[in-house]
Amino acid sequence: MKALLLIDIQNGFCPGGNLPVAEGDQVVPVANSLIDSGRYDLIVASQDWHPAGHGSFASAHPGKAPFDMGELSGKPQMMWPDHCVQGSSDAEFHPDLKTSAIDHVQQKGQNPAVDSYSAFRDNDQAALTGLADYLRQKGVTELDIGGLATDYCVKFSALDAVEMLPGVKVRFIADASRGITAEGVADAIADMRSSGVEITDSKAVLAG
16 A cells, blocks of 8 residues: 655745745645656645644744744744644645645644644644554555655654554655755755655656
């Protein structure tokens, strides 16, 4: 059972969004080609889905600016611009993404007191989203991951997939992803590789 997990391919993380990743929209045609390939039994997408005033927003902390380091629930927290607020156009999937093919949408980041990079659980690892159970119930044996952003939500989702889905082959599709900084992407790839995630690209996937 082969599954494709698309991480946060939303307007907010694409050019013109509230927290844009450079070239973020360029992952869309790659994701669509993977969707259209027919090689996946299951297509899953995660969706950042923050309530207004989420604690990770700089606007919720007087004196803080976006990309400052701050604190949330007693732990260090990057302060982000307001983004992907529930029900806003910023939170919608990119309009060119073939959402009709998505079998399951996993929303995340709904607790205002904790951020949630991973599609599998909150950053404090106390609350699960239910995605791991869903994939286990479907009998997934191979999981390919791509999306936005490599150095945050994609990386933490891949690392959690390895930890929470023992026995499942996890691959990171590099060209189906974009990151916030080059250094962050390099570090993320190193972290994923050392944790057992296979690093590949869509050409190799489609050829296989």
